[in-house]
Amino acid sequence: xAGPIGLRQRLAGRRALVNGYCMMPGAFSGEVYARQGFxxxxxxxxxxxxxxxxxxxxxxxLTACDVVPMVRVPWLDPAxxxxxxxxxxxxxxxxxxxxxxxADRLVRYxxxxxxxxxxxxxxxxxxxxxxxxxxxxxxxVSAMAMIETAExxxxxxxxxxxxxxxxxxxxxxDLSLSLGRPARLDAFDPVVDRAVERILAACRARGLIAGIxxxxxxxxxxxxxxxxxxxxxxxxxKALETQARQWVDEYRTLESR
Ligand code: 3PY
Ligand code: MG
Numbered sequence: 001x002a003g004p005i006g007l008r009q010r011l012a013g014r015r016a017l018v019n020g021y022c023m024m025p026g027a028f029s030g031e032v033y034a035r036q037g038f039x040x041x042x043x044x045x046x047x048x049x050x051x052x053x054x055x056x057x058x059x060x061x062l063t064a065c066d067v068v069p070m071v072r073v074p075w076l077d078p079a080x081x082x083x084x085x086x087x088x089x090x091x092x093x094x095x096x097x098x099x100x101x102x103a104d105r106l107v108r109y110x111x112x113x114x115x116x117x118x119x120x121x122x123x124x125x126x127x128x129x130x131x132x133x134x135x136x137x138x139x140x141v142s143a144m145a146m147i148e149t150a151e152x153x154x155x156x157x158x159x160x161x162x163x164x165x166x167x168x169x170x171x172x173x174d175l176s177l178s179l180g181r182p183a184r185l186d187a188f189d190p191v192v193d194r195a196v197e198r199i200l201a202a203c204r205a206r207g208l209i210a211g212i213x214x215x216x217x218x219x220x221x222x223x224x225x226x227x228x229x230x231x232x233x234x235x236x237x238k239a240l241e242t243q244a245r246q247w248v249d250e251y252r253t254l255e256s257r
Contacts, residue, residue: 003136004129006090007144007166007209007230010039010068016224019070019211021235023048027061033236034065042070042232045080046095052083056124059088063128070142076102078109078117085110088124091142093169093211098151100158107164110143115164142166144211148174153195160202167209167230170199185215200227 003009011017020038022030025048034041041062043055050058055071062069071084072093081092094106108116112134126133129140143164147156148171160168172192173183181189188196196212203210204227211230214220215238220231 003132004140006140007068007142017230019232021232023235023237025050025054027057030058031061034062034067038067040068040070042072044072046072046074056087081109082118086121086123086125088128093144095146097145098149099155100162103145103159103162106145107143107162111164144169146171147199149178156199156202160206160208167211168203169211172213186219
């Protein structure tokens with residue numbers, strides 16, 4: 001029996017995966033967002049307003065949608081990583097990975113023995129992804145390490161060499177701040193750009209998924225043409241904010257004629 005469709009399976013034959021970030025708690029808002037054509041939807045438990053119980057309901061909603069469900073965990077903490085995987089997330093993105101030792105811990109929390117130390121009990125994951133879930137987990141469940149500090153950049157080649165890592169995801173905001181540069185997401189400062197290039201090269205050398213956040217579709221396209229294979233198109237909050245503001249402004253203009 002074929003295993004679940006995780007990031008690698010979804011990427012096969014495509015140039016890049018388009019990811020949507022959910023910051024808002026709510027099964028319905030998550031479902032609406034997940035039905036807009038994204039390949040992947042990531043529930044953000046780091047900066048988003050989503051708690052674990054919200055995440056479970058949102059993962060239930062995502063099961064009815066054609067997306068790979070991912071979670072950005074708040075930190076490198078085995079408890080929350082294992083809980084969201086047991087609840088059905090097909091991978092985690094972990095912020096602020098700075099060393100190969102931290103990347104190795106991430107992989108160990110995501111992978112079952114012998115490679116890792118994930119505890120066996122995929123209570124919802126087994127139910128929805130099928131009886132072969134645990135056997136297929138090494139292929140279908142992703143471990144994405146976020147590199148977003150100067151330390152992470154310095155160690156990126158060693159991080160990329162950690163066996164069992166699926167990919168690296170760049171947080172350009174934190175990375176810019178850590179490098180002492182303004183956090184610009186639309187066009188990188190040259191120092192940030194060099195760091196981004198080094199991370200991309202390390203991913204390419206190891207055949208890892210290379211992910212990054214993009215504030216606009218044009219920027220996402222630029223980054224994919226540069227070689228990224230996973231691109232986040234802003235967030236659900238920004239989508240709501242932008243569209244609502246545009247409608248109101250448009251109406252005010254019409255009203256004032
Ligand atoms: C950052 O830009 O720091 C991020 O974490 C984006 O997801
Ligand atoms: Mg960040």
